[in-house]
Every structure is written in C-alpha cells, then in structure tokens.
Amino acid sequence: MTQAITQKSLYESDFLLWTQETVAKIRAKDFDHVDFENLIEEIEALGRSEKQELENRLETLLAHLLKRIYVDMPDCFNGWENTIREQRRRIILRLKNTPSLKTCWDDALNDAWFLALGTVKDEYSKKGYQFPDTWQFGQDIETMLNVDFWV
Numbered sequence: 001m002t003q004a005i006t007q008k009s010l011y012e013s014d015f016l017l018w019t020q021e022t023v024a025k026i027r028a029k030d031f032d033h034v035d036f037e038n039l040i041e042e043i044e045a046l047g048r049s050e051k052q053e054l055e056n057r058l059e060t061l062l063a064h065l066l067k068r069i070y071v072d073m074p075d076c077f078n079g080w081e082n083t084i085r086e087q088r089r090r091i092i093l094r095l096k097n098t099p100s101l102k103t104c105w106d107d108a109l110n111d112a113w114f115l116a117l118g119t120v121k122d123e124y125s126k127k128g129y130q131f132p133d134t135w136q137f138g139q140d141i142e143t144m145l146n147v148d149f150w151v
Helices: 015-027 036-070 074-097 099-127 141-146
Strands: none
Touching: 036 074, 036 099, 074 099, 074 141, 099 141
C-alpha cells in the first residue's frame, strides 16, 4: 500500500513564521513569492474580527442596559452601571481607531440586541421580570454611548 505524502504549507504548520516571512517578502517587494491566497483570507478575517468585537461590546452593553432599566435589584445597579460605562468607553475607542465600523453600526446593534435580549430573558424572566422585544430608545451611536436610559 502506497501512502500519499502530504506536506503542510508554512501557513498550516507555523502561522507566526508564515506572517513574519510574508511581511518580509512584502517589504522586499518580492511579490512573486507572497502567499496571496492565505494573505487575503487573513485580511478578510481581520475585518470580520473588528466587526465581531463591536458586536460583542454592544451585546454586553445592551444586556447591562436591559438589566439596569428593567430589573429592580438596587444592589446590582452599581456593577451594571460600571459595566455600561466600561463598554461605552471601549466602543468609543474602537470607533475612533476604526471609523468605518460606524457603517455597520445598525447591523451590529441588531445582532447584539438579539443575543443580549435572549441572555437577559433566560436569566431574569423566570424571576418575573419582563423585557420589551425591541429596543425602546434611540439606536444611533451618540444616544447609545451617552444616554443613561434609567434616569
């Protein structure tokens, strides 16, 4: 029986080394030897991860806003408000460093809402708390990052 010998590419066997060699080739303008297929895949993944980071921060923000607005547990208010402030700071910084994320704000907010609402309902509906099916306040960036909806 003959076994097929498969050789892993550098991309598959040592990602860090692949990145270092790819950068060196680009700097040297050695474009004939750049692994463009995997390079393109990695650049696309970077863009997706930026959007995913925004969605994750928005999900956490929305979950804590929902708790702060609709869950009457005063002992928890301070912790929820601290998390709200932290997520807002992180989102502001992310938008400052990657302004094009503003173009996907609405989609990211909608996805984050779906996840946050599900999480909070799972945790608090059994305790008798009710949550709206849609976000009842402004959804624009300025409002979401600055308004204390519970005041």
